[in-house]
Amino acid sequence: MRCMQCDVDLPDSYHVCPLCGEAVSDTPNQLPIEEAPYPDVTQSVEADVPAAYPNKHVLRVIAVLCAVFLLIGQSTLWTLFTPILLGLCALFYFVCALFEKGKLLRSGVCLLSTVAVALVLQVFGLLLRLPMLGISLAAAGCIAVFVLLCLLFPARMRAQLQATFHA
Amino acid sequence: MGKASSALPQDDRKTMLASQPSPLITSRWFPIDNASNLYALARRRRWNRVFRVAAVLDEPIDSDLMQQALTDAAKRFPSLCAKLRDGFFWCYLERTDETPMLKEEDALPFRPMPLTRTNQPNFRVQYYGCRISLEMFHAIADAPGSFQFLASIITRYYELKGAEVADYKAAFNCADSPTALETTDPYFETAVDCKARNPKQLETYYLREPSNKRYARVTHGVMHVSDLKAAAKPYGVTITEYLSAVIIKSYLDRAASPVTKPIRVSIPVNLRRRFDIVSARNFVYMFDIGFDPKGRTDVTFEEICNALKGQLQKKTEKENILAEISANVSAQKNPLSRRVPQPLKRLVLKNNYKKSQLSFTTFLSNYGVLELPDSVAPHVRRAEFVLGDTPYQPLGFACASIGDVLTLSVNANTPDMTMARLVFRFLTAAGVPVYIESNFHE
CATH class of the missing domain: 1.20.58 (Methane Monooxygenase Hydroxylase; Chain G, domain 1)
Known part of the structure; x- marks a missing residue:
């Protein structure tokens, strides 16, 4: 996948470019790099800091x-x-x-x-x-x-x- | 412990410390190093200075084997297996015997870390798929020290899988004993007698981004080192200077009105090679390089590169570094400051930290090349280095490379991706193909 606006390669699982928010194109990537995904978390879970002493x-x-x-x-x-x-x-x-x-x-x-x-x-x-x-x-x-x-x-x-x- | 007050010349003392076993094997506590005082005292309950180093392997991680590798490697780094404690005059680090736990990553990076009320060391090792990451509290170690630890964990992991290692390179052999030189305060070992100085807040262009403290948006741009070198070559600058110039140019392009103050990029410099010290603790010093557009809007990229050329090299000459770290060590050794209770020091140092943070526009930390043993390197696809945000700097750039693959990571606690977009678009326009990955995507 590629973003034609930013001219960058993207993983195959991406539908939208994380840089500009535009829809990605089906064009093959220039760099042969494999995706290393992060966990699907968009909201930070409560910090594991103990409550106030x-x-x-x-x-x-x-x-x-x-x-x-x-x-x-x-x-x-x-x-x-x-x-x-x-x-x-x-x-x-x-x-x-x-x-x-x-x-x-x-x-x-x-x-x-x-x-x-x-x-x-x-x-x-x-x-x-x-x-x-x-x-x-x-x-x-x-x-x-x-x-x-x-x-x-x-x-x-x-x-x-x-x-x-x-x- | 590790005071430079010894009568021996510095070189002889280093040799002696390198041949002695670390006293931390038996000691329950040890003083934090000179640079860590700032991170320890500037901390807040829901924010502490944390950074992240990670590596992407060529196969999903076997968690049981990685836990074993972590347990073995942790014994080799006694100065890292420690937790922060508040003393009456200074903070200190208390060794913890508890085995660091490997956890599957299930949250955003840079969650606040429990520092004092925990029996776990002040770092967090997580895995997810092929990625193994280490989030480290800066008072324990710096990025080169953390990469040494991460490299040792990965090397041990492959050793447990049957790989044979002849030359450990950046990794440490877990079968060796830690030396006194690795765990001593390297700033005290290198500093010379001089007068302490008050930090000055420099006039700097500072862009206040709308920030969200519970939001860590990490964007990695993966590229080839050779492409980046080719792009930097016509300007006669190093990769660090080139990336700094790209960041400065992006700030200029972003600014809605002419920029009248200098744009400064703060760059940590690893002092280990310069002072020939192998340390698993903090041993970096922050220098800044900058460009003053003086309100002009027609600044070219070449102009910025010419202004930056050689700035870092000049600032990081050995005499200059020695003067800077000696001044900081002198401030710590000052009989008056030593006897001021820690809560009062905290007030002063928090203010100093704020001053230092507002003295530059952003960070760029370039770790350089992560060198792994020959039998391990082919299994590691890339190395990543991400800086955590600070209350005053919601945006940070950092890069690390392995072989010919460099990862430039941008961390922001703001949903606004303008800066990252401008930087990566500039690079692709300069002929550097970039592959983007983010922890926030659709």
Whole structure:
């Protein structure tokens, strides 16, 4: 098959030229090339990309709630909400990770990051003279779990830390 | 891993790395290379920089045998069997032990690829009829690295079918062990100390095409290399310069009003031969060649060829390449940039990526000749190379050849085929017979 408008050869199965959209002619091809067809798909199937990471949205909501509690909290009781949420967040990730060893180790790093967030909140709390007892307890809890993971899987945990924090 | 801070001279170090087994055989993770930072950090959830290399065999593919060939070849390329991970300061690649799965192609090319939330490596191997294709995330490898992998899979496939291979050429012998040189960061190995530079956005003619993100229209134009060489010869230009000139001329013919800005074509240059490095990772650098019509409408093709002649050769002199890659490596080595958290780097690099993408009108990537072992080459009818679209460039040209058969592929995420039509019509008018095939046809 040939397209006389574009002057190109086309496979025998084509009725219309893909370049110009004109009907093709029965003229023999100039080049002896065999067709290598693609699957007959014109609409892209849904991408095999997983849906948005649910933890990500949970973490965002929790971060906002933490900030709100910290701002409106005027007593030790109020500040306990922040570590409870941080702890729940870490626990959620940790439980999800129990089914996969690699993810479990990354959850250790997640806990370490939670400690870092807690420390930043501590500094803000000190500057704003807010009671920080709850956050201190949360940070201590996270450190304890992190140390436990390091003791259980020392080599893999070292590699995971190197990978995550390599500069 | 692979830092050029070693006290050894570069040549001695390369020799040493070439004789050592790759540390990736035992390591769980490794840093991504200098060029990959851009692809890793510029990625989006529904878009990542992916390209496709494929080969058309002379018979329908035996999927079981091809799966075995893929499994064997994957062990030979540990740097490819990896998935992207986000670190605190940089992204990194984590090795995956899961066997890459061969699948029958059932969708349009360049579907977004799951990168981090998967146990499969960040590439996709598919077959359909006689075509075997490999879609690769650019942070893992470049086109020459991917062609090496594809050639190794095909060679292994024919070995399993009983072919005897003496000289592997572009393919790797799956029985060999990967060397440290193949898996190290080649940019760090070659770079010299110099100052980092900020990327500049050049003034460029840029045609904003109406694009559809869920639409990948691939058009292959198959032609003979000898015909193309004969067409380029009167102008004294190389095939890459000739095709660039055809693309520029097509843009000029398409423009509704006089073009006042330079039309630039971005061309990736394979640095492996220039720096004598065998790498299965990224080792290309993008250079652009262009023509400024200055608003004229009577520009001839010969004028464009004369303007392009030697541009690429001058830009790709070893000293110039070294200066470019050393500047990028210096930016990565900068103590300040190293300690900036990755999400902040992502903001800067996404902007840099956008700048670089808007600094040229389109891409043209010429892989060159795919050299396969003598016992395998007769079974491969053609090699194909297709560039995926980017959020800023919905159109890309790429070509690869095997023997005397060259395939120029145009990928567009737009139904408008004007550019492809103009390019192929120009070639046929210049005496180059072209056979067209597309994944969208009636």
